[in-house]
Amino acid sequence: MQSIESLTQLISQFPGIGPRQAKRVVYALLSKEDYYLNSLAEEIKNLKSHVRLCTESYAYFYSHDTTETLHPIVKDATRNNDLLMVLEKDTDLEAMEKSHLYHGLYFILGGNLPVVEKDPQKRIRLSELKRRIEKQVPKEIIIAMNATPEGDNTADFLKKELDSFNIKLTILGRGLSTGTEIEYSDKETLENALNNRK
Amino acid sequence: MQSIESLTQLISQFPGIGPRQAKRVVYALLSKEDYYLNSLAEEIKNLKSHVRLCTESYAYFYSHDTTETLHPIVKDATRNNDLLMVLEKDTDLEAMEKSHLYHGLYFILGGNLPVVEKDPQKRIRLSELKRRIEKQVPKEIIIAMNATPEGDNTADFLKKELDSFNIKLTILGRGLSTGTEIEYSDKETLENALNNRK
Amino acid sequence: MQSIESLTQLISQFPGIGPRQAKRVVYALLSKEDYYLNSLAEEIKNLKSHVRLCTESYAYFYSHDTTETLHPIVKDATRNNDLLMVLEKDTDLEAMEKSHLYHGLYFILGGNLPVVEKDPQKRIRLSELKRRIEKQVPKEIIIAMNATPEGDNTADFLKKELDSFNIKLTILGRGLSTGTEIEYSDKETLENALNNRK
Amino acid sequence: MQSIESLTQLISQFPGIGPRQAKRVVYALLSKEDYYLNSLAEEIKNLKSHVRLCTESYAYFYSHDTTETLHPIVKDATRNNDLLMVLEKDTDLEAMEKSHLYHGLYFILGGNLPVVEKDPQKRIRLSELKRRIEKQVPKEIIIAMNATPEGDNTADFLKKELDSFNIKLTILGRGLSTGTEIEYSDKETLENALNNRK
Numbered sequence: 001m002q003s004i005e006s007l008t009q010l011i012s013q014f015p016g017i018g019p020r021q022a023k024r025v026v027y028a029l030l031s032k033e034d035y036y037l038n039s040l041a042e043e044i045k046n047l048k049s050h051v052r053l054c055t056e057s058y059a060y061f062y063s064h065d066t067t068e069t070l071h072p073i074v075k076d077a078t079r080n081n082d083l084l085m086v087l088e089k090d091t092d093l094e095a096m097e098k099s100h101l102y103h104g105l106y107f108i109l110g111g112n113l114p115v116v117e118k119d120p121q122k123r124i125r126l127s128e129l130k131r132r133i134e135k136q137v138p139k140e141i142i143i144a145m146n147a148t149p150e151g152d153n154t155a156d157f158l159k160k161e162l163d164s165f166n167i168k169l170t171i172l173g174r175g176l177s178t179g180t181e182i183e184y185s186d187k188e189t190l191e192n193a194l195n196n197r198k
Numbered sequence: 199m200q201s202i203e204s205l206t207q208l209i210s211q212f213p214g215i216g217p218r219q220a221k222r223v224v225y226a227l228l229s230k231e232d233y234y235l236n237s238l239a240e241e242i243k244n245l246k247s248h249v250r251l252c253t254e255s256y257a258y259f260y261s262h263d264t265t266e267t268l269h270p271i272v273k274d275a276t277r278n279n280d281l282l283m284v285l286e287k288d289t290d291l292e293a294m295e296k297s298h299l300y301h302g303l304y305f306i307l308g309g310n311l312p313v314v315e316k317d318p319q320k321r322i323r324l325s326e327l328k329r330r331i332e333k334q335v336p337k338e339i340i341i342a343m344n345a346t347p348e349g350d351n352t353a354d355f356l357k358k359e360l361d362s363f364n365i366k367l368t369i370l371g372r373g374l375s376t377g378t379e380i381e382y383s384d385k386e387t388l389e390n391a392l393n394n395r396k
Numbered sequence: 397m398q399s400i401e402s403l404t405q406l407i408s409q410f411p412g413i414g415p416r417q418a419k420r421v422v423y424a425l426l427s428k429e430d431y432y433l434n435s436l437a438e439e440i441k442n443l444k445s446h447v448r449l450c451t452e453s454y455a456y457f458y459s460h461d462t463t464e465t466l467h468p469i470v471k472d473a474t475r476n477n478d479l480l481m482v483l484e485k486d487t488d489l490e491a492m493e494k495s496h497l498y499h500g501l502y503f504i505l506g507g508n509l510p511v512v513e514k515d516p517q518k519r520i521r522l523s524e525l526k527r528r529i530e531k532q533v534p535k536e537i538i539i540a541m542n543a544t545p546e547g548d549n550t551a552d553f554l555k556k557e558l559d560s561f562n563i564k565l566t567i568l569g570r571g572l573s574t575g576t577e578i579e580y581s582d583k584e585t586l587e588n589a590l591n592n593r594k
Numbered sequence: 595m596q597s598i599e600s601l602t603q604l605i606s607q608f609p610g611i612g613p614r615q616a617k618r619v620v621y622a623l624l625s626k627e628d629y630y631l632n633s634l635a636e637e638i639k640n641l642k643s644h645v646r647l648c649t650e651s652y653a654y655f656y657s658h659d660t661t662e663t664l665h666p667i668v669k670d671a672t673r674n675n676d677l678l679m680v681l682e683k684d685t686d687l688e689a690m691e692k693s694h695l696y697h698g699l700y701f702i703l704g705g706n707l708p709v710v711e712k713d714p715q716k717r718i719r720l721s722e723l724k725r726r727i728e729k730q731v732p733k734e735i736i737i738a739m740n741a742t743p744e745g746d747n748t749a750d751f752l753k754k755e756l757d758s759f760n761i762k763l764t765i766l767g768r769g770l771s772t773g774t775e776i777e778y779s780d781k782e783t784l785e786n787a788l789n790n791r792k
Contacts, residue, residue: 002248003244003248007238010234014223014226015222016222016223023289023292024213025213026245027258027287028213029212030246030249032211037242038243039208040208041242042239043204044205044227044235044242045239047201047228048228048232050201060202062200062201088776089777091221091225094777095776095777095779095784096776145776146775147772172769172770172788172790173787173792174787174790175768175769175770175790176766176771177768177769177774177779177783177786178779178780178782178783180740180741180771181740181742181745183686183688183740187695188772189772190690191693192767192769193768194695194736194766196766197766290579292579293579293581294578294586299587299590300590340593342578342589343578344577345574345577346577370571370578370589370592371569371588371589371590372592373572373588374568374570375573375576375585375588376585377544378542378543379543379544379547380488381491381542383491385497387574388491388497390569390573391568391573392538394568394592395566395568396567396569398644399637399644399645399656400654400656402637403634403638406630406637410622411615411622412619413619417609417610420609420610420685421609423683424609425608425641426654432604433641433642436601436604436638437636437639439600440635443601443620443623443631444624456598485621487621
């Protein structure tokens with residue numbers, strides 16, 4: 001069953017899908033209409049030609065115009081370009097936009113830094129970020145990393161690296177997040193919750 | 199982000215994948231090599247032309263020869279054609295073949311019967327199964343359904359429908375399966391375990 | 397908080413209860429009525445004087461008569477004493493009784509044998525079982541262990557040890573248990589399901 | 595098996611323990627030493643005479659001196675009595691003390707308020723809290739509720755009720771708690787994280 005096996009192998013490279021589920025996906029595809037399969041194949045084939053990486057924010061964006069290089073948010077004159085939020089990845093940008101809470105600009109780092117990492121540039125877009133800041137200097141850079149060891153380490157690293165720009169650098173507020181119970185909170189969360197009480 | 203959204207929607211139709219994971223898959227695809235994406239698109243496009251449904255066993259099989267109509271197992275002269283095992287789906291056939299325990303032939307029903315089902319033929323290949331039995335009469339038909347309410351109902355239905363053929367009809371043995379603990383067993387499992395003791 | 401800590405420690409020895417849940421239990425007890433706490437303390441204190449180990453079946457039983465040595469099932473003249481079912485523990489006996497499927501007698505081994513065990517008598521009541529069999533010889537001994545590696549190992553061991561009695565020895569039937577799906581079954585379960593088909 | 599059943603029923607009233615686990619606990623107790631069972635029964639019987647409710651903080655405390663009415667923290671002259679932290683329950687106090695982050699005093703509300711509650715005094719110690727504040731006026735009251743709907747509702751209620759005291763009222767800081775990922779954060783958490791950035 002060469003086709004089934006080879007497609008199963010390709011699909012088992014999807015994040016979060018093991019070989020067993022990949023096989024189930026392939027059998028499910030076999031029972032789909034030709035129209036669905038052709039659409040799926042077309043979308044996959046054209047994905048990277050229609051979706052490009054913004055040369056300023058490094059966020060992915062869609063455009064039929066293959067000469068377009070900028071993400072719609074970057075070109076949106078109503079956005080507040082005094083604020084630059086640095087995020088790890090595109091799905092963070094989507095979560096932030098969906099909340100309608102923030103109207104500044106973004107920069108996608110493309111990754112984070114584990115605690116021990118010799119060559120940060122291999123994992124995050126550090127030189128691209130510096131160039132972006134030099135090109136259009138914001139009044140505040142919001143370093144919006146996850147509250148995880150990797151996120152904290154990345155934030156610490158960026159604070160040092162961006163210090164010489166003499167721009168206000170902020171990190172997201174820490175404390176109790178929705179659903180957090182005091183009894184099960186770690187010391188760090190309790191400390192932030194106490195220090196940031198108001 | 200039209201392409202990302204439309205591909206996300208197509209992928210969220212995969213079994214066991216919700217919209218959130220589908221989005222993660224799409225972003226993962228964006229970072230893949232062109233070679234991988236083109237292979238994936240090709241395999242999906244050609245899936246149904248290379249993989250066909252066997253006209254006798256109704257199992258999917260792969261062949262470059264587009265005139266081929268029979269699954270390799272059906273054409274394998276070393277298989278025991280006295281035995282016909284009726285299975286719900288292709289992944290059951292794969293599990294059975296992987297165990298190397300069975301050397302007879304197969305028939306894939308293509309589904310099962312929930313307890314209330316007015317039109318069984320819509321859900322399972324009943325007339326196809328009868329035609330297959332008439333064409334090449336086996337000595338024993340093994341009705342190998344899951345030990346679930348749907349599987350039990352399907353087995354009961356098939357036993358009645360196939361009764362008139364006067365062929366030995368068997369169902370898989372019931373009892374403790376690997377890992378089953380007596381303390382947590384339901385009455386039916388304990389009953390089968392006691393009745394089938396040896 | 398000595399009392400709270402010491403009671404928390406005692407309760408965290410209950411099976412399946414960690415120190416955190418034990419603490420929650422203690423605070424819950426603090427808000428209970430005196431009547432409840434006194435009943436609980438009484439029942440725990442008297443547990444072993446009211447509940448005794450049957451000298452024949454080694455099952456626990458309750459009796460106010462402190463001279464009573466036999467479990468009610470052992471004394472029940474309507475039970476079939478041709479059958480002796482050997483079980484690992486009391487909760488297995490409860491599950492079996494609750495099913496109303498079996499009307500013979502029982503023997504509780506008090507444990508099982510992991511695959512490597514130098515001194516089986518330390519873990520299971522082997523000499524007690526042999527004495528029980530000699531005292532009142534059954535026609536069939538049903539070795540009713542869990543379908544786990546330990547259960548299988550214990551069953552194999554008992555079959556060898558009891559072989560010289562020349563009594564019919566049976567083990568519980570194996571196959572698909574309620575809920576088992578063919579696709580996810582291991583080879584052993586499929587083999588038993590095929591061999592025990594009927 | 596009266597004893598086993600009645601003790602099982604008493605133990606199945608423990609928080610987080612169902613009837614099946616309660617039964618397992620009872621069988622585990624049957625195999626324990628007499629010494630353990632007697633200690634357990636004693637501790638349960640004496641729990642409420644050794645552990646009393648502090649008449650000021652309403653926290654439970656242990657003392658052999660049955661005339662003692664105050665929790666050790668209340669009597670500790672080194673604690674900062676300018677700060678009064680209002681908590682839902684004793685295990686919150688334990689979590690806070692374990693963190694060594696806070697050196698003020700406490701008050702245990704004894705519960706929280708679901709969104710619709712006609713008679714708050716039935717669920718929380720409101721009048722006791724007001725009396726405590728009047729007796730020894732703090733400079734700041736930290737309302738330290740869980741970041742749950744009930745906790746938020748309780749905090750809102752207390753802010754209104756305590757407003758007339760003209761004491762500084764604070765609530766714990768909100769934002770990302772340890773482990774929180776931006777992609778999976780709800781709008782409220784993102785809003786707090788943004789507003790409390792620094």
